[in-house]
Amino acid sequence: MMKRMGVEEKLGLNKFLLDEGNPHIKINKEICRACTGKPCLVACPASLYTLKEEEIGFDYAGCLECGTCRIICPKPGAIDWSYPRGTFGVAYRYG
Amino acid sequence: MSEDRFDVIIVGAGPAGSTAAYILAGAGKEVLLIERGDEPGAKNMTGGRLYGHSLEKIIPGFAQEAPLERRIVKETVSFLTSDTSVSFDLQSELLGSGGKESYSVLRAEFDCWLAKKAEKAGAILVTGIRVDDLFMEEGRVKGVIAGEDIMEAGVVILADGVNSLLAQKIGMKQELKPHQAAVGAKEIIELPGEVIEDRFNLHEGEGAARLFVGDCTKGRIGGGFLYTNKKSISLGLVFTLSDLQSWEKTVPEMVEDFKHHPAVSPLIKGGRTLEYSAHLVPEAGYSMIPKLYGDGVVVVGDAAGFVINIGYMVRGMDLAIASGEAAAKAIISAHDVYTTQALSRYRKLLEESFVIRDLKQYSKFPAFLNNKRIFNEYPQLIAELMTDFFSVDGSPVPPMMKRILKPVKKVGLMKVASDVWKGVRAL
Ligand SMILES: Cc1cc2nc3c(=O)[nH]c(=O)nc-3n(C[C@H](O)[C@H](O)[C@H](O)COP(=O)(O)OP(=O)(O)OC[C@H]3O[C@@H](n4cnc5c(N)ncnc54)[C@H](O)[C@@H]3O)c2cc1C
Ligand code: SF4
Ligand code: SF4
Numbered sequence: 001m002m003k004r005m006g007v008e009e010k011l012g013l014n015k016f017l018l019d020e021g022n023p024h025i026k027i028n029k030e031i032c033r034a035c036t037g038k039p040c041l042v043a044c045p046a047s048l049y050t051l052k053e054e055e056i057g058f059d060y061a062g063c064l065e066c067g068t069c070r071i072i073c074p075k076p077g078a079i080d081w082s083y084p085r086g087t088f089g090v091a092y093r094y095g
Numbered sequence: 096m097s098e099d100r101f102d103v104i105i106v107g108a109g110p111a112g113s114t115a116a117y118i119l120a121g122a123g124k125e126v127l128l129i130e131r132g133d134e135p136g137a138k139n140m141t142g143g144r145l146y147g148h149s150l151e152k153i154i155p156g157f158a159q160e161a162p163l164e165r166r167i168v169k170e171t172v173s174f175l176t177s178d179t180s181v182s183f184d185l186q187s188e189l190l191g192s193g194g195k196e197s198y199s200v201l202r203a204e205f206d207c208w209l210a211k212k213a214e215k216a217g218a219i220l221v222t223g224i225r226v227d228d229l230f231m232e233e234g235r236v237k238g239v240i241a242g243e244d245i246m247e248a249g250v251v252i253l254a255d256g257v258n259s260l261l262a263q264k265i266g267m268k269q270e271l272k273p274h275q276a277a278v279g280a281k282e283i284i285e286l287p288g289e290v291i292e293d294r295f296n297l298h299e300g301e302g303a304a305r306l307f308v309g310d311c312t313k314g315r316i317g318g319g320f321l322y323t324n325k326k327s328i329s330l331g332l333v334f335t336l337s338d339l340q341s342w343e344k345t346v347p348e349m350v351e352d353f354k355h356h357p358a359v360s361p362l363i364k365g366g367r368t369l370e371y372s373a374h375l376v377p378e379a380g381y382s383m384i385p386k387l388y389g390d391g392v393v394v395v396g397d398a399a400g401f402v403i404n405i406g407y408m409v410r411g412m413d414l415a416i417a418s419g420e421a422a423a424k425a426i427i428s429a430h431d432v433y434t435t436q437a438l439s440r441y442r443k444l445l446e447e448s449f450v451i452r453d454l455k456q457y458s459k460f461p462a463f464l465n466n467k468r469i470f471n472e473y474p475q476l477i478a479e480l481m482t483d484f485f486s487v488d489g490s491p492v493p494p495m496m497k498r499i500l501k502p503v504k505k506v507g508l509m510k511v512a513s514d515v516w517k518g519v520r521a522l
Contacts, residue, residue: 004355010282013371043340045373047347072336094372095203
């Protein structure tokens with residue numbers, strides 16, 4: 001039987017160049033507090049949105065730059081989204 | 096005025112952008128192709144299959160030189176319940192010949208190759224640069240802005256993919272809505288070539304494509320895909336965002352469940368995951384085509400929503416390539432006057448090509464897929480029916496008609512008839 005892989009393990013296989021201290025996606029936790037569905041939690045394919053004691057947390061390291069969170073988020077202004085600066089972020093070796 | 100004035104600046108070195116660059120440079124235009132990834136393809140992922148027809152027209156015999164994985168000769172569609180899989184399987188030499196060739200591809204290599212073709216034709220390729228904005232003057236696009244730099248051009252081609260933040264910024268396109276996009280998540284799983292050929296019943300160089308409907312998305316709108324590469328398998332799931340709002344499981348967990356499905360796990364047994372990727376697919380097709388051209392600007396490929404997703408077939412790369420070609424031809428015939436009027440020829444060329452024709456043809460399909468029965472009741476129905484047909488346990492065998500009608504009645508005879516009718520009409 002194959003072993004189940006966790007998302008960290010999956011992301012650990014990818015090549016990334018992190019733009020330290022320069023997040024390309026920022027969230028406004030105030031707005032998130034009023035969000036009931038919080039679809040970002042399930043939809044982000046890298047599971048970078050997490051819930052701790054009712055509060056949304058987000059880490060841009062590991063982002064696959066897909067855009068899912070920006071589109072699925074129902075609250076305008078909650079997510080400030082852009083691509084990482086040139087050369088930073090994920091670099092697919094296969095794609 | 097800056098000194099770097101180009102005839103054409105193209106944002107994005109995916110198939111749409113590189114094709115346009117290749118044709119324009121070949122026609123003697125000064126072309127700048129800008130890509131934010133370190134290499135073309137470094138940011139890109141696809142399910143896995145390029146229908147070759149549109150590239151063949153532009154680069155005849157491209158399959159001899161392009162880094163393609165396998166020529167697809169086998170198509171399988173499987174309906175899944177949690178414990179059962181019913182498949183429709185087609186293997187034919189005719190699939191992979193006579194202009195109908197399709198190939199599995201890996202984008203990191205493929206996009207690099209196509210961008211290099213554009214470079215060899217004379218385009219200037221710069222990588223690792225993110226275009227932040229369009230440079231506008233008197234209401235028309237005059238170039239691009241990247242960091243502190245302004246680069247000017249007669250016309251800018253937006254080939255920046257599904258998110259196309261640039262087309263949104265200048266109001267040519269609305270932000271995507273959750274029902275207009277799907278997210279795909281995929282793993283590359285390494286396996287020796289001979290194992291792939293044995294497992295999928297293929298000769299050397301031949302490939303298989305498989306699509307899965309039902310349990311893999313737990314009955315939500317979407318599906319699973321598998322493409323064989325030379326020495327790996329591309330395996331993934333696609334979910335329409337509007338149907339992904341309230342789930343018990345996350346997308347990567349669903350991918351893991353899919354890998355462990357009894358019909359899938361034997362196919363990837365012994366394989367090692369090499370990479371995990373995700374990307375959006377524009378889904379609304381004909382109904383979401385944005386403004387395609389304006390003063391000094393045209394939009395091509397995924398940025399224009401040119402994708403056909405009809406469940407058993409996803410086509411985006413062949414449309415991206417053909418739209419890049421149409422844009423290049425419209426620009427060449429505009430003779431350095433890039434007004435809205437002159438660039439309207441782009442739309443005309445698209446309408447004359449298969450791009451708009453096929454998008455129109457399948458325009459009812461996204462609405463048809465909105466029917467949840469396709470992803471829930473029908474895989475269940477087919478599985479029950481087929482399991483019943485092939486089961487022998489010594490108990491009395493009911494007449495054939497009764498056996499067929501039993502699972503059909505669970506869904507409702509009229510509903511099934513009407514869904515079949517709608518499905519046929521949508522295609
Ligand atoms: C899961 C999945 C499965 C698919 N399966 C298939 C399939 O089997 N067959 C098929 O034909 N199609 C398939 N598609 C669709 C296909 O991948 C796309 O339609 C195709 O890649 C579109 O090409 P493009 O050149 O328009 O855009 P892209 O390939 O997305 O290229 C856009 C380029 O622009 C660059 N870029 C973006 N913004 C900027 C910026 N600001 N500055 C500089 N560069 C920028 C990006 O880095 C990228 O290189 C699939 C898609 C997905 C997600
Ligand atoms: S969906 Fe948007 S508003 Fe809701 S929790 Fe997530 S980021 Fe915040
Ligand atoms: S862009 Fe995609 S991978 Fe990155 S945080 Fe948003 S949903 Fe997650």
